[in-house]
Amino acid sequence: MGVQPAVAQHETASDLVSGGNAFRQYCANCHGPDGDLIAQVDLGHNNFRQPYSDAQLVGIIMNGIPGTPMPSTPRITETQAGMLVAWLRSLGEREASLAGDVARGRTIFEGRGECLDCHMINGTGSVLGPDLSSIALVRSSDELRDSLLAPSAIVQPNNRFYSVVTKAGEAVTGRLLNHDAFSVQLLDQNQRLRYFDKSTLDDFGFSDPDMPTLGADYSEQDVADLVAYMASLRRGAAQ
Ligand code: HEC
Ligand code: HEC
Structure with missing residues (x-):
């Protein structure tokens, strides 16, 4: 044979x-x-x-x-x-x-990366961006890397940013929670739940995501460390 x-x-x-x-x-x-x-x-x-x-x-x-x-x-x-x-x-x-170091990645994430300004991990941080506590269960390291280097390429439909301007002149941008023909629900920059009746709005629509691209002051090693840290986040997985 x-x-x-x-x-x-x-x-x-x-x-x-x-x-x-x-x-x-x-x-x-x-x-x-x-x-x-x-x-x-x-x-x-x-x-x-x-x-x-x-x-x-x-x-x-x-x-x-x-x-x-x-x-x-x-x-x-x-x-x-x-x-x-x-x-x-x-x-x-x-x-x-590109071996990354989980502990170093965590230090960057919580320190100069200022990632907690927008992201929540295991109850710490902000809900402005997506909760990353179990991000490793749904994203490969390659995808995580892309979301740091080319963030607008990967936008989850339920993570989109939405802006409204009320007839009274107030402008609010936040993460879209829900919208239908008549109303919009956002989580605003102060993490408050906001509800708007569309009839009270002058303008509304999707706006560009706010996930910043990592700056040139991040080395390849820094990126690898951040990715290694995020690839370790898998709360709730059976280990
Ligand atoms: C100003 C707010 C903000 C900051 C600061 C921020 N992010 Fe984000 N991030 C977002 C938003 C909003 C999204 C979802 C929209 C998108 O993907 O662009 C996102 C998406 C992501 C995703 C993809 C999540 C998914 O579901 O695939 C990863 C990974 C991520 N961010 C990591 C980081 C890391 C690491 C840092 C720090 C270096 C950081 N972010 C800093 C707002 C932020
Ligand atoms: C139903 C769950 C399941 C699916 C689907 C599955 N695996 Fe596995 N795989 C396991 C488990 C559990 C083990 C460990 C088995 C043991 O105890 O030796 C394993 C072990 C392995 C090993 C041996 C690893 C080593 O270091 O000895 C390889 C290789 C492997 N899987 C590859 C694959 C590939 C490739 C696929 C897809 C074609 C796949 N598996 C699909 C559950 C699964």
């Missing part, structure tokens, strides 16, 4: 994208977006419990690990599994060049 090499030697960028998509489709709900949600198992940092070959990893994906909760994935093809493995390996390589 001829054995095909499971992983092409030179996977293309689009293979890696397919591998990442397959991971999100078949694996991320258990292993988390970065592959390290299950205690003692870390798929995304080239930190496997054994020095598996690519072919062995493909075997694990297709057949599961008998006697454990790691299931087989009957719908995945061997080619897709190979792309998935290549993607996991590429994550590990990227990570190695």
